[in-house]
Amino acid sequence: MKTIHVSADREYDVVIDTPYLAALKEVAASRSRVAIFFSADMKSSIPRIEGLDAEIFYFPIPDGEAGKNIEILHQSWNWLGAAGITRDDLVIGIGGGAVTDFAGFAAASWLRGVDWVAIPTTVAGMVDAAIGGKTGINSDYGKNLIGAFHSPISVIIDPQWLDSLSDRDFLAGLAEVVKCGFIEDGKILSAIKGKTLSDIRKSRELTIELIERSVQVKADVVSGDFKESFGREILNYGHTFGHAVELASKYSLRHGECVAIGMAFIAHLAVEVGVMSEDLLNEHVAILSSLGLPTTYSGAEWPELLATMKVDKKSRGNSLRFVVISEIGKTQRLENPIESALLTAYEKVCP
């Protein structure tokens, strides 16, 4: 078991490689009522929790993005009210990033903020969504536009959950792990190099090492910059183009798959503007491809992708802003690169 400390709007620990039921009992021990949000699709995996003095309420929400909407949130406020959840009680989210985003925002918005605990059950949830205190739901105008910064009091990571995760979801989460490797911890890349998805899934030890290292990267970044000025922006590596692809694909691609395509794009762009070497570009493509992550996309034209990137929440005004790396672990901002470099990078990734 490893504990990683996060220091943001509150101090909390991410506990990695621990049986989640025991950890949950410990963290909920002094509470009178506990409200647990989980995906209705995972109902059979969520055990009834015995041995707590607290009264426990279970709230199933629709799976994935379908749950992250205002109607379900409205319903959840009624559930919390009917259950009599007070500021001394506890909200828990057990699930992928969609559930922990939702549970965190339900907790943030109920009584102006009650404590909550994240129990992520996907790779993306463990290394990214559950850590950092960003909570929220989707609006008709885009994903995650309604939300709040509201850190959990604890994040409990039990790798047992990953046994039932589909290969596609496991792999999508690994895109964020690779991202952490490029922006900060090169040892992640050395550990992954030459490995396939199946090699990683078969090795619990390697899986845990990758989770620990990625959580450490996110915890360091978030602790240094909770509310997202440039420090936290580095976590957006590959995401600007990735978000545009995600929207163009009408969310038929997983977020992580789009981030992988976005990292390939930004590596090509960084080479075009003279920030990155060809070798490092090739390393991006080699690592992503050997895992089985996509590095090309053929479903969108440049004007559509460019228009989306210009309204990306990381852009300011009408300017285009990217995070690039010059070496592994050396990030910098790239603003308004010349159009010809953007187009060349687009043509390489969208042949």
Ligand SMILES: NC(=O)c1ccc[n+]([C@@H]2O[C@H](COP(=O)([O-])OP(=O)(O)OC[C@H]3O[C@@H](n4cnc5c(N)ncnc54)[C@H](O)[C@@H]3O)[C@@H](O)[C@H]2O)c1
């Ligand atoms: N708050 C943040 O900082 C942050 C960061 C990144 C992503 N996110 C959000 O996270 C969400 C994506 O997270 P995700 O990739 O975990 O997707 P997800 O939550 O939609 O889960 C993907 C699928 O995996 C299933 N699943 C979850 N755990 C499982 C398990 N152990 N076994 C079998 N199936 C399981 C889910 O039911 C779902 O169908 C998005 O909504 C995104 O906006 C938030």
